[in-house]
Structures are given as C-alpha cells and as structure tokens.
Amino acid sequence: GNSVTQMEGPVTLSEEAFLTINCTYTATGYPSLFWYVQYPGEGLQLLLKATKADDKGSNKGFEATYRKETTSFHLEKGSVQVSDSAVYFCALSRSNTGKLIFGQGTTLQVKP
Amino acid sequence: NAGVTQTPKFRVLKTGQSMTLLCAQDMNHEYMYWYRQDPGMGLRLIHYSVGEGTTAKGEVPDGYNVSRLKKQNFLLGLESAAPSQTSVYFCASSYEWDTYNEQFFGPGTRLTVL
Numbered sequence: 001g002n003s004v005t006q007m008e009g010p011v012t013l014s015e016e017a018f019l020t021i022n023c024t025y026t027a028t029g030y031p032s033l034f035w036y037v038q039y040p041g042e043g044l045q046l047l048l049k050a051t052k053a054d055d056k057g058s059n060k061g062f063e064a065t066y067r068k069e070t071t072s073f074h075l076e077k078g079s080v081q082v083s084d085s086a087v088y089f090c091a092l093s094r095s096n097t098g099k100l101i102f103g104q105g106t107t108l109q110v111k112p
Numbered sequence: 113n114a115g116v117t118q119t120p121k122f123r124v125l126k127t128g129q130s131m132t133l134l135c136a137q138d139m140n141h142e143y144m145y146w147y148r149q150d151p152g153m154g155l156r157l158i159h160y161s162v163g164e165g166t167t168a169k170g171e172v173p174d175g176y177n178v179s180r181l182k183k184q185n186f187l188l189g190l191e192s193a194a195p196s197q198t199s200v201y202f203c204a205s206s207y208e209w210d211t212y213n214e215q216f217f218g219p220g221t222r223l224t225v226l
Contacts, residue, residue, distance in 0.1 A: 004154075032212040043116070043202055043217035044155070051212040089154060098143055098209040099170070102154035 002027045006090050006103035013080055013110050021075040021106045023064075023090035031092040033057075033066050033073040034100070038087040047075075047088070080110045114138055116218035118203050124224045125193045133188040133221050135203030143206045144186040145170075145215065146178060148199040155202060161186055162209060193225045 007022040025033065032051045036044040048057030053068035062077045073090060090103040119134040135144065142163050147155040157170030161180040175197060177189045186205075190197060200222050204215040 034214075036217075041219075043219045044204075044215075045217065046214045049212065049214070093212065098206055098213055098215075099145075099157060099160065100155075100215060102156075104152050104154045 002031070002092065002094055002101050004090050004092055004101055004103035006088075006106050008104075008106070010107040010109055013108070015082055015110055015112050016079045017110075019075070019077040019080045019084075019108065021088055021090075021108070023073045023075065023103060025071050025073065025090075025092050027071075027092055027094060029094060031094050033064070034091040034093070035062070035064055035073070035075050036089045036091060036102075038089065038105075040086070044089060080108070082110045082112055084108060085110045116203055116205055116216050118201075118218040118221050120221060121219070122222050124226065125190075126226050127194060129193050130189070130191050131193065131223075132190075133201055133203075133223075135186045135188070135205075135218060136184055137186075137203075137205040137216070138184065139205060139207070139216065140183070141205035141207050141216070142183070143209050144180065145204045145206075146176070146186065146188045147202045147204065148172065148197075149202060149220070150199050158188065158201075193223075195225045197223065198225045199223060 034049045035047040037047045048059040050057040050066035056065045091100045116137045145160040146158040159178040164183040203218040206215045
C-alpha cells in the first residue's frame with residue numbers, strides 16, 4: 001500500500017545549524033509529495049511540494065527534491081532559526097486523488 | 113478572509129456522550145476533509161466530501177458520522193464517544209481534487225473523552 005515514513009524525532013539543533021529531516025515513501029502510480037509544517041498551537045500549513053520526479057520544492061529557505069530512484073523527499077535547510085521550531089510532516093497524494101497520506105511527523109526544536 | 117475555522121477549540125466529554133464538531137471555510141472550496149492527529153501517527157483521514165451533499169469514508173471512519181449540507185460547512189459527529197476518540201481533530205479544504213493540490217487546515221479541536 002501507500003505509506004510515508006519519516007525519521008523519528010525530536011530533532012534538536014542550535015541556531016544556524018544545517019537541518020535534514022528524512023522522508024521515504026511507498027506508493028503506486030505517480031504521487032505528488034509535500035512537506036507541511038505545524039507551528040505550536042496552529043493547524044498545518046503547506047511548506048513546499050513537488051509533483052514529479054527530480055522536481056525541487058523550495059520555500060522560506062527549505063528545500064526538498066523528489067527522488068524516484070530512492071523513493072525519498074528529504075527536507076533540508078542550510079541555517080535554521082529559532083522560529084523554525086515546529087512539527088514537520090511529509091505527505092504524499094496518490095495519482096488522481098486529492099487525499100493525503102501523512103508521515104508520523106518530526107518535531108524540530110532550535111535553541112538559541 | 114478567515115480561511116478554515118473550527119468550533120469548538122477544546123472539549124471534554126464523558127464516555128457515551130455525543131457531540132458535533134463544526135468546520136467552516138470561506139474560500140468556496142469544493143472539497144473538505146476531517147483528520148485526527150495522534151502522537152506518533154501523523155494525521156489520518158476520517159471522512160471527506162467532494163461537494164455539497166456528498167460524503168465518503170476515509171482511513172479511520174468507525175465511530176464517526178459527517179454531513180455536508182452547505183458547501184462551506186462540514187460537520188463531524190460522534191454519536192457515543194469512547195476514550196479511543198481522544199485526539200486532536202483537524203478540518204481541511206481544497207479547491208480541486210487532484211494529486212498536486214494544496215489543502216488548507218483549520219487550527220484544530222482538542223477532544224478528551226473520559
């Protein structure tokens with residue numbers, strides 16, 4: 001079946017450190033891939049997305065590349081800030097459907 | 113433009129009680145969704161709607177019912193609450209039904225069933 005697996009958290013980093021959050025997926029067809037972010041006390045909001053293989057999504061300094069050969073969509077940021085502290089969810093949307101399948105979420109805490 | 117709103121924000125129920133969660137969106141979106149979020153499990157789809165008057169089951173529909181009488185509203189009902197339904201519930205909406213479309217989420221309702 002279709003599924004998304006993220007690295008376990010929490011991830012604790014110092015400000016300006018490099019961030020990688022791993023995400024791998026299993027899917028039939030040609031899914032689109034997403035990263036959503038949930039700031040404390042809020043709902044989820046879209047951070048970035050990629051709709052086909054080799055596409056790179058980017059937003060607010062975050063990047064992720066859709067790697068079909070490794071079925072991965074790792075999230076990276078070169079220099080994290082305290083304000084990036086949140087829960088990050090990797091998700092996929094299967095072909096011809098609007099339904100999302102989420103990973104378990106990874107908590108990021110950035111310390112000054 | 114409020115986006116997606118949810119009522120109430122918090123609720124405590126006793127086992128066996130019933131309640132309805134209300135989701136409203138002002139973006140004229142056709143598609144709406146209810147998810148539950150549990151620790152270590154991400155978000156799981158309960159029910160969804162592809163238009164006014166339609167509903168469909170998602171991944172974890174048991175114990176829940178939904179209605180979409182108006183395009184802007186999507187109601188989630190618990191007829192007889194159980195402790196296993198303690199969770200954070202999120203409503204979302206989207207403009208289109210396709211693989212690359214963004215979903216917009218409400219702020220969530222934290223429900224505790226004692």
